[in-house]
Amino acid sequence: MEQMNGKMHHGNDDDTTSLRVDILNPFVHRLELDTTYDKLKTAFLTVALLPFRLAAITALVIIAWLLACLGLHGLSEEDLRRAPIQGWRRDMRVVVCWIMRALFICGGFHHLKVKGEKAATKDAPILALAPHSSFFDALPVVYLGGPSIVAKAETSNIPFFGKLINYTQPVYVWRDDPNSRQNTIKEIIERATSEEDWPQVMIFPEGTCTNRSCLITFKSGAFYPGVPVQPVCIRYPNKLDTVTWTWEGPGALKLLWLTLTQLNSSCEIEFLPVYKPSEAEKTDPKLYANNVRRLMAEALKIPVSDYTYDDCRIISKAHQLHIPHASNIVESHKLRYKVGLLKAKTEEELVQNKTGRLPSEVDLHEFARLLRLDDKEISTQQLFKIQDRLGLGKVDVEEYVFTVLAVANANTEIDMIHLAFEVCSSNAMQYLNAMELRKALKLAIHIPSEESDRIFFQAKREENSDVVSLDDVLVVLSSRTEYAHMFASSIEVKRKKTI
Structure with missing residues (x-):
């Protein structure tokens, strides 16, 4: 995919994956000395x-x-x-x-x-x-x-x-x-x-x-x-x-x-x-x-x-929470409003009512089915296209849902971790296995897989356990100096809310 000022273009010419709809993005500027x-x-x-x-x-x-x-x-x-x-x-x-x-x-x-x-x-x-x-x-x-x-x-x-x-x-x-x-x-x-x-x-x-x-x-x-x-x-x-x-x-x-x-x-x-x-x-x-x-x-x-x-406020919050592709979030927000997802809170329902993990990769048809949309609608196709950043005709539903909920509900990185546990768990108990924790920590605070595995083994309460709880992971993170700022900022946000 090539992204330039004001537009995004997907390079795949397959009609089923390349939706030829230019999306204006006025908040992005790319400037490099190429020659x-x-x-x-x-x-x-x-x-x-x-x-x-x-x-x-x-x-x-x-x-x-x-x-x-x-x-x-x-x-x-x-x-x-x-x-x-x-x-x-x-x-x-x-x-x-x-x-x-x-x-x-x-x-x-x-x-x-x-x-x-x-x-x-x-x-x-x-x-x-x-x-x-x-x-x-x-x-x-x-x-x-x-x-x-x-x-x-x-x-x-x-x-x-x-x-x-x-x-x-x-x-x-x-x-x-x-x-x-x-x-x-x-x-x-x-x-x-x-x-x-x-x-x-x-x-x-x-x-x-x-x-x-x-x-x-x-x-x-x-x-x-x-x-x-x-x-x-x-x-x-x-x-x-x-x-x-x-x-x-x-x-x-x-x-x-x-x-x-x-x-x-x-x-x-x-x-x-x-x-x-x-x-x-x-x-x-x-x-x-x-x-x-x-x-x-x-x-x-x-x-x-x-x-x-006012759309800039959404971008500002995304930057504050270090959520990537911040300018695309505004486009998604407008399209979600247009197709009724904001009012229906469909993404929240997906998390609350799930009986297993959300799928990692889905095509346009499955994406529309999960969100109860019509895949023939141009707005649905545009929403899919924004998430399909590599132009492969596939979208990571967990990443999409997490981003939607984080922008709507998170105020700190600790909130992001809470949401990532909810989105990536295969049950409602907020326990994750090693692979699920990798995905959750990558989404929430961009921790690489190797570091996530070390946190997993430290957070296990029993040697033969294959899952860790949210509370135990937070205890491990709070004991490390490189993550101490997250807990300090979370306390500060809570303090401001009580004033």
């Missing part, structure tokens, strides 16, 4: 160019920060929220933006192509930018002259950059405030409809970064005011995509390094015509958001997808 030329060029520029770029960028950040400190001197947070800054402070913000644009040029963004024209604030109080795919999306922000952004409150504490963000008079989202969403929407509406000379409010309505293969569901915040919005499309037409920052892919430092070791990087900003909402859209922010998204997708020539920011 010897790219590797040698990156190595050379890391030595010959990177230090100079870092020095120039550092100097410009410090200068911009000092000017931002000067521009904000004497202003409280309440002052920044109450009224737009005026006079020399506003002029200073323009200077800071020019310095930040110079920073991007020093970083290799020599080619900034702009299409269309930015609308005046009175014509479009809100700018909706998409797709959001990178921290390099700060380039459109500085090009636009520092419009007010919508950002997490924690960003104000980022060294140097927090002060620069404050200078835009942002709309901060306080996530520890239960009324945060309503307060954020209220502030956006107040600014968008105010007679005062506020900067335009700039929003990335997707709410999270994707790989630009599609536009995921727009959050409605930008569209609640019911005022005209100017859609702004962002593209990075580079041969090597070193800017995309997603849930699964290179980290921020690797992306920064690879971008700063490119001779040139390009960015395109396209201002679409101002979108004036209809009366129906003014009263239905979701309709308004969906119509703007469709318009932007047509301009970008990419599809729309029903992924949402």
Whole structure:
């Protein structure tokens, strides 16, 4: 199987095993230096160019920060929220933006192509930018002259950059405030409809970064005011995509390094015509958001997808629990909802009502039968295809059921072990033989077979016993320093639940 940005393709051409349905996956980015030329060029520029770029960028950040400190001197947070800054402070913000644009040029963004024209604030109080795919999306922000952004409150504490963000008079989202969403929407509406000379409010309505293969569901915040919005499309037409920052892919430092070791990087900003909402859209922010998204997708020539920011929470939990193939779990979750598995809790029933071990390998027909689905349905075939990662036309039902239950019910690695015992046991007593323990510990905490066998022999209460209990296995694991962190984190999670 080859997995690239946005799609998965199975290489088997057999009609019974290769289901030719492309599945968009906007949260995955693969970036490798495949050719010897790219590797040698990156190595050379890391030595010959990177230090100079870092020095120039550092100097410009410090200068911009000092000017931002000067521009904000004497202003409280309440002052920044109450009224737009005026006079020399506003002029200073323009200077800071020019310095930040110079920073991007020093970083290799020599080619900034702009299409269309930015609308005046009175014509479009809100700018909706998409797709959001990178921290390099700060380039459109500085090009636009520092419009007010919508950002997490924690960003104000980022060294140097927090002060620069404050200078835009942002709309901060306080996530520890239960009324945060309503307060954020209220502030956006107040600014968008105010007679005062506020900067335009700039929003990335997707709410999270994707790989630009599609536009995921727009959050409605930008569209609640019911005022005209100017859609702004962002593209990075580079041969090597070193800017995309997603849930699964290179980290921020690797992306920064690879971008700063490119001779040139390009960015395109396209201002679409101002979108004036209809009366129906003014009263239905979701309709308004969906119509703007469709318009932007047509301009970008990419599809729309029903992924949402909330789907990232599932991915985040999978990463937290070290469950592999985290981005595929979201796709499975949506398909399970579509075919009714979520409501029916079919996978839980399989575990609760089983009279023996679940089968390790099944084909599409048997997979559908076990889950009480129709194997002719395209959604069933897609769900099977996601689990069939090797393209062999077989799916491990134990692994599938364990992943579903772990994402739904587990909060710690200890919870994962409990679930793995339930899934892999051939009875309801949570006793496993050596082979079953191998599978359970591999699924739960990725322990290799040899180590699992050692744990099995240590956990046996009697020399001639051929099974071990969950409690005895946990005692053995807790006695080993390499697994001590699991028990500490489990205690911490339980403590938080009782507070």
